[in-house]
Each structure stands twice: as structure tokens, then as C-alpha cells.
Amino acid sequence: MDPSSSSIQEPFDLIRLSLSERVYIKLRGDREVTGVLHAYDGHMNLILSDVEETILIVDPDSATEAPVPVNVAKRKMDMLFVRGDGVILVSPPSRA
Amino acid sequence: MDSLIPFTTSGALVDCVDRKMLVILRDGRKLHGVLRSYDQFANLVLEDTYERIYHGNTFAQDWRGLYVIRGENVVLLGEIDLDVEDDVPLKEVDYQTLEPYCKLEAEKRKQRDDAKAQILFDQNGCSKEGGEGDGY
């Protein structure tokens, strides 16, 4: 790989370095996904494999006293396209 | 160049023209009508349009006429299978009768969603999807 590609000059460079690694994505609408990143574009559209989605569920009807318990539902998918307009953040794997 | 036709907006819509279609809008409205025209933004012309509302196993429709629909408000454009349409296990009722039920249901759903969004925002800092009223 060319040496300049490992330097970080703009936000997308950080995403590029996460290719083929497991990333955490926070999405609009109370959702999160983790998956192995294979492709992205300038809209932050993403293609991930081995995906686990976490959905936060609350039942406001039980909202008599705060805090209302927040439940999570999880779901697995093999290969997923995520539309960029729903992405809040992409978190690269931690490099210890 | 011929091979690229399926990969344009027109390529996807051309065979829907002059057919009975269902259009779902971003505010959740469902319109039935005959698609007469479209463009690259998926702006649509719908003729002889009826708005349909659903509640339980009933539906009702109200005549709306000719619509030009701005593309950004379109969620989905579905081709109605006329054979299946006759067998749909739903009962048509009077629009005026059904409308209050649907309004009440929509109102309840909105309250629930608002309450839910507020709880999640307070506890987790989650932001709502859509932003500009994607309540469809």
C-alpha cells in the first residue's frame, strides 16, 4: 500500500483504515450495528458483513415512574447495506 | 447503451405507466390511482386518485382526483395486482365512518412515539430518525 494512505488527513481516512475490521455504527432511530466493514462511499453508505443489530425498545405505556426500562432486541444478518443518511457515527476498532 | 436502461429511474418506472398503482407518502398516506407520468426525481402524476385508509380488517376510500406528487414525499410506488385485489380479505366501509378511528389511532401512535423518543433521548442520547417528520 502506498505510504501516504496510512496517514490521517480527513475523517474518511479513519474509516478507510477500518476496512475489513469490525466497526461499531450508531444509527438514527434507536439502533446500533456492529459488523465487518467492506465498503463505503462519500455519503457514508456502508456495506458490512457478519452484522449484529441492536434495537433499543421502550414501552412508554409502562411510564409511570422514571426511569423506564429500556430493553434491547438483537438480530444477526450476513451481509448488509446501511444507508448513509441514518449513520450518526462510525467507531473504528480500538487499537491497543 | 441499451444495457444501461434498467439502471435509471425511468427504466424502473416506464412499465408502470397507465397502470393502477399504490403510492405511499412519507406522512403515511396511501393513494391509489393510475400513473400517467413521472420524471427522474420520481415526481409522479396520478390520475383518478383515491386516498385509502385502513383500520383492522376494513378500509375506506375517498376520491381525490388528479395529483402531481413531489418525488421527495414518495416512499413507495407499488403495482396493484388486479387479480389479487379482488380477493383481498378486507371489507370496504364508508369513509366518513372509518376516518375518526384512523385519526384516533394516528394520534395515539404519535403520542407513543413522542414519549418513546423522549425517554430514549433522556437516557441514551438517541436522536430520532428522519428529522423532518418521517412519520410514514
Add this chain to the structure above:
Amino acid sequence: MLIFSVFKTLTDQQVTVELKNDLSITGTLKSVDQFLNIRLDNIKVSDEARHPHMIAVKNCFIRGSVVRYVQLPADHVDTQLLEDATRRGDNSTKAIVLTLTIKNRNAETLKFHYG
């Protein structure tokens, strides 16, 4: 353009499109355009009871902007190819389309594109 190309290579495959209104539609991908509008044929809506208006719909056009996810058939996506194309910041999508299309048709990778 890269993602557009990926979708083009997946035409005639089964995909599941999940919309931001939680409607989930499985069908055969018939067409896609530059806005990632999607045309699906022979559709099946999950939880049809909650969406009675969809019963009589067989084919549909979904506006790209309302899509949340598309579940893709994993065995028709060459992840290595995608990563390489993404790293290159690929604008010459022809190579990808050609390569992926041929790969999907006869399960052979064309190495000469990458040298």
C-alpha cells in the same frame, strides 16, 4: 458510484429492503439507479397483517431516500473486491461491474484487473 455498482451486480438476486418506517420487503432486485432507488419484483412483505395495503402489490419501486438497510445475499458479494475498490476510491466502476458480474455468473474471479 461504487455502491450503485454493487447493487447493479446483484440484479435478479433476492434482497430484503428495510424502510425507515419499519416496512420490510423481500423481493427480486430488478433495477437500481444512481439515487439507489430500488425496483423489486414478486415482493413479500414481512408482517403482512400490519400492512394490509400491501397485500395486492406484486412489484414495487422504492425511493432510495427512505431505505434504512438492504440485506444482501452474502455469497454474491466479493468482499475483497469491495475493499480494494473502496481503498482506491474507485471512480472507474466499469471494472467492478464487469468483474463482479462475471464472477456472479460463473464464479470465477478476474485477477487481471488488479495485476
